[in-house]
Amino acid sequence: MRKPSGGFRGRHRKVKRKYELGSPPTLTKIGSEEKRKIESVYGGNIKVRLKEAVYINVCLPDGVVKKVKVLDVIETPENPQHAKSKIISQGSVVKTELGLVKITSRPGQDGVLNGVLIK
Numbered sequence: 001m002r003k004p005s006g007g008f009r010g011r012h013r014k015v016k017r018k019y020e021l022g023s024p025p026t027l028t029k030i031g032s033e034e035k036r037k038i039e040s041v042y043g044g045n046i047k048v049r050l051k052e053a054v055y056i057n058v059c060l061p062d063g064v065v066k067k068v069k070v071l072d073v074i075e076t077p078e079n080p081q082h083a084k085s086k087i088i089s090q091g092s093v094v095k096t097e098l099g100l101v102k103i104t105s106r107p108g109q110d111g112v113l114n115g116v117l118i119k
Contacts, residue, residue: 026108028053028088030070036111048111053088056113058101070113071095088113 001009019042031052039047055067072095076082088094092103098117105114 026051028107030073030086030088047109050107050111050113053107053113056094056096056101056115058096058098059116061117066098068097071097074100
């Protein structure tokens with residue numbers, strides 16, 4: 001937060017409290033079998049983190065959803081290095097048996113891979 005003069009306001013706390021800490025990124029990869037991790041988060045809720053993915057739910061232009069195999073990661077706008085190391089995140093373009101698919105879900109937050117067919 002900045003002051004009207006443009007300078008920063010002072011920090012309200014020197015050290016983060018335990019409940020203010022985040023968690024490291026999940027970095028979902030293409031694997032030979034599905035691997036999920038269930039974590040408990042703030043407020044007693046749970047998050048399902050997808051560690052390795054094999055299949056993706058693809059929404060076709062006519063509204064039908066099919067479960068198909070993920071073959072490769074083509075592009076990751078978030079970080080170009082992720083495409084080279086086959087890391088999947090929201091917005092990534094992956095190659096499947098049906099063609100190119102754009103990821104619409106958040107695999108590190110939801111535990112599933114959903115996407116829409118683009119070609």
